[in-house]
Amino acid sequence: MHATIRWIAPVAVLAGLAACEVGPDYERPTAPVPASFKEIDGWKPSQPQEAESGTAWWTIYEDPLLDDLEKQIDVSNQTLKASEAAYRQASALVQEARSAFFPTVAADASAVRSGTGGGQTGRASVKSQFTLTGDLSWEIDVWGRIRREVEASYANAQASAADLAAARLSAQSVLATDYLDLRISDELRRLLDETADADQKSLDITQNRYAQGTAAKSDVAQAVAQVEGVRAQLINVGVQRAQLEHAIAVLIGKPPADFSIAPNPLDQSVPGVPPGVPSTLLERRPDIAAAERAAASANAQIGVAIAAYYPAITLSASYGLVSSAIQTLFRASNAVWSVGPQLAETVFDAGLRSAQVAAARATYDQTIANYRQTVLSAFQQVEDELAALRILERQAEVQGRAVKAAEEAEALILNQYKQGIVAYTNVITAQTVSLSNKQAALSILQNRLAASVVLVEALGGGWTAADLPSHDQIRTDSSTSVPIP
Numbered sequence: 045m046h047a048t049i050r051w052i053a054p055v056a057v058l059a060g061l062a063a064c065e066v067g068p069d070y071e072r073p074t075a076p077v078p079a080s081f082k083e084i085d086g087w088k089p090s091q092p093q094e095a096e097s098g099t100a101w102w103t104i105y106e107d108p109l110l111d112d113l114e115k116q117i118d119v120s121n122q123t124l125k126a127s128e129a130a131y132r133q134a135s136a137l138v139q140e141a142r143s144a145f146f147p148t149v150a151a152d153a154s155a156v157r158s159g160t161g162g163g164q165t166g167r168a169s170v171k172s173q174f175t176l177t178g179d180l181s182w183e184i185d186v187w188g189r190i191r192r193e194v195e196a197s198y199a200n201a202q203a204s205a206a207d208l209a210a211a212r213l214s215a216q217s218v219l220a221t222d223y224l225d226l227r228i229s230d231e232l233r234r235l236l237d238e239t240a241d242a243d244q245k246s247l248d249i250t251q252n253r254y255a256q257g258t259a260a261k262s263d264v265a266q267a268v269a270q271v272e273g274v275r276a277q278l279i280n281v282g283v284q285r286a287q288l289e290h291a292i293a294v295l296i297g298k299p300p301a302d303f304s305i306a307p308n309p310l311d312q313s314v315p316g317v318p319p320g321v322p323s324t325l326l327e328r329r330p331d332i333a334a335a336e337r338a339a340a341s342a343n344a345q346i347g348v349a350i351a352a353y354y355p356a357i358t359l360s361a362s363y364g365l366v367s368s369a370i371q372t373l374f375r376a377s378n379a380v381w382s383v384g385p386q387l388a389e390t391v392f393d394a395g396l397r398s399a400q401v402a403a404a405r406a407t408y409d410q411t412i413a414n415y416r417q418t419v420l421s422a423f424q425q426v427e428d429e430l431a432a433l434r435i436l437e438r439q440a441e442v443q444g445r446a447v448k449a450a451e452e453a454e455a456l457i458l459n460q461y462k463q464g465i466v467a468y469t470n471v472i473t474a475q476t477v478s479l480s481n482k483q484a485a486l487s488i489l490q491n492r493l494a495a496s497v498v499l500v501e502a503l504g505g506g507w508t509a510a511d512l513p514s515h516d517q518i519r520t521d522s523s524t525s526v527p528i529p
Contacts, residue, residue, distance in 0.1 A: 064187070065187070067344070070195075075415065075416050077323050080322060101216075101500050113295075114220070116297070127207060131208045131521070138201050140197075148181045151179075152176075152178075154175045174369070176373065178362070192347035196340075196341040218295060224493045225284075226289060226292070228489070229288065232281050235482055236278040246267055246458060314437075325504070329504045332418050332422055339412055342411040346405055350401055358385065360386055361381075365379055365380070426503065447481045
């Protein structure tokens with residue numbers, strides 16, 4: 045007994061040394077962050093809107109149907125369900141890594157009956173053996189290999205949670221863009237309907253003048269061509285609208301055949317989205333958080349690779365009962381046991397471990413570069429949309445004046461035609477210019493709305509790094525279906 049204690053004591057000391065970990069401790073990498081957004085200069089939204097605390101970002105568009113559709117993404121979008129399952133898988137891998145902290149216990153029971161032939165004596169020999177054993181194996185994490193594995197697993201799970209948030213935000217922004225584009229299609233349909241009605245009235249006037257002999261037949265033909273051309277455009281609008289409706293159905297997890305949105309002309313202004321301070325963008329983008337957590341995981345894997353240089357220390361123990369008769373199996377005299385440490389060290393591996401450490405360091409350097417590139421791309425996206433909103437706002441003002449002037453010119457030239465002052469070609473030209481300007485104004489509005497959605501997405505849609513799951517939550521989520529955050 046005393047001998048056992050003497051060699052167990054050093055093992056206990058090694059277990060106490062398990063507080064040390066080989067490999068570099070993680071520090072969040074630096075990234076280039078500007079003091080302010082460049083493209084915000086000259087753009088001062090008159091009524092900046094931001095979703096109130098506790099509400100979703102898309103409420104800034106003040107559309108109840110859009111609100112309802114966005115809520116269905118969390119429930120039925122299959123891409124998000126796949127991302128949620130990937131997060132649960134990453135959480136389960138944390139539990140798998142943590143299991144190495146604890147001993148592995150195995151039990152075995154057997155009953156064997158064996159014998160030999162009679163041979164020359166003619167007598168057969170039969171033996172029975174009953175065995176019941178329990179084995180324990182425990183790797184003592186002296187060098188921190190297991191802890192680094194767990195550290196990497198936690199970081200991977202958090203990166204997966206950030207990927208889930210990014211997928212959710214992407215689906216929301218795509219749905220919002222598709223919905224607003226669909227409403228633009230409805231508005232274009234309304235515009236073409238009004239234009240077709242106005243052109244039909246011009247056709248009626250031209251036919252009356254032709255009947256009175258004050259207009260040429262070519263004028264009638266031109267008027268008919270103008271009406272039918274607008275009607276053809278009107279029919280074509282239905283193609284894009286149908287495709288947008290189908291895309292929205294899939295986003296909310298419904299077959300396109302079972303889903304429809306009633307036509308409704310757009311009644312929407314462009315909300316001004318406050319971009320905030322550039323430094324906060326690092327905490328507001330889930331893709332940046334995912335890239336940073338990937339770097340943390342790669343850093344921990346360096347420690348795992350370095351730990352391979354050190355011997356693995358395993359404590360093994362076994363206790364069992366062996367007897368030739370089941371009745372006497374549980375007697376103390378039939379007990380067998382063993383206990384002792386095992387030390388395993390690789391003496392020669394032809395550079396395998398050094399190559400693994402070099403690969404781990406290279407992977408870490410790669411994740412750092414990816415993280416910084418993600419940050420740069422995030423700032424580019426914000427700057428792009430700020431510039432787009434600022435420039436498109438100015439373009440909308442100019443285009444608005446062009447629409448007003450074209451409408452006035454169309455009315456004046458039509459009156460001049462009625463009085464026989466100008467040819468009908470002037471009317472056709474004025475109508476074409478007016479419709480073209482109105483369509484351009486509608487296209488600018490569509491681009492402004494799309495830019496506002498992308499800007500919200502670029503700013504993180506209200507997500508923050510504080511939404512990343514804690515270690516305790518990850519362990520809980522590994523065995524349950526988690527609600528999409």
